[in-house]
Amino acid sequence: MNGLINRSIQCFLRDGWGAGVWEDTARAAGVSVQGFEPLLPYPAEVTDRLLAAAATRLDRDRGCLLEDLGTYLVSHPARAGVRRLLRFGGSDYRDFLCSLEDLPARARLALPDLVLPDLRLREAARGRFRLEIGPGMPGLAEVALGLLRAMADDYGALVTLGLARRGKDGAGAVTIRLLDQAHGAGRAFSLGRAE
Structure with a gap:
C-alpha cells in the first residue's frame, strides 16, 4: 500500500491525539515510530496492523476511526491540499458529488503512485445519490463517509449520509441525500489562490 495512506494515518493520530498515542x-503495530515515507510502497498488512493498533489504543471501532480519518483529511489545516483538490470538483455540493467519478484521475495527476x-x-431521485466504490482499498467506504460529511460542511450543504454496503475486498457504497444545497455558510474558497 502506498506510504501516503500510512503517513496520513500517522498524521491523523499525531494531530488528533498527540505524539504519545x-x-x-x-510500537503495537510493529512499525517505526519515525513513521512512513509517503512515496514508498508498503504491504497492505502494515496498514491493517496500524489501523487495528490505533483502534485498540483509542478504544474505538475501526469503522468510526476510518470515518474520522476522512473528516480529518478535509478539515484539518495541515491537510489543506486534499480539501483544495476536492473543491476543484465544483462550485456547490451537487457539482462536487458529480465530479467524484473523476477523482481517481485527478489524484493520479497530483500523485501518480496513488491508485x-x-x-x-x-x-436514484432528485437529491438522492449512491456512491459506488470499486474494490481494492478496504476501508475506503468509511473514509469516504467522513470525507463527504466534511465536504458538505465545507460547502454549507445539509446532507444525510449512510454506509449502504462494504465488502472485504474494499468495495462499498455510500448513500447521500442532499436536503439543502445552501443550508449554511460554507468555507471560503478561491480557485485562483491558496487560502
Whole structure:
C-alpha cells in the first residue's frame, strides 16, 4: 500500500491525539515510530496492523476511526491540499458529488503512485445519490463517509449520509441525500489562490 495512506494515518493520530498515542500505536503495530515515507510502497498488512493498533489504543471501532480519518483529511489545516483538490470538483455540493467519478484521475495527476478504486455516482431521485466504490482499498467506504460529511460542511450543504454496503475486498457504497444545497455558510474558497 502506498506510504501516503500510512503517513496520513500517522498524521491523523499525531494531530488528533498527540505524539504519545502515535508512538504507542506504532510500537503495537510493529512499525517505526519515525513513521512512513509517503512515496514508498508498503504491504497492505502494515496498514491493517496500524489501523487495528490505533483502534485498540483509542478504544474505538475501526469503522468510526476510518470515518474520522476522512473528516480529518478535509478539515484539518495541515491537510489543506486534499480539501483544495476536492473543491476543484465544483462550485456547490451537487457539482462536487458529480465530479467524484473523476477523482481517481485527478489524484493520479497530483500523485501518480496513488491508485484509487473506481468511483461511480448514481442519482436514484432528485437529491438522492449512491456512491459506488470499486474494490481494492478496504476501508475506503468509511473514509469516504467522513470525507463527504466534511465536504458538505465545507460547502454549507445539509446532507444525510449512510454506509449502504462494504465488502472485504474494499468495495462499498455510500448513500447521500442532499436536503439543502445552501443550508449554511460554507468555507471560503478561491480557485485562483491558496487560502
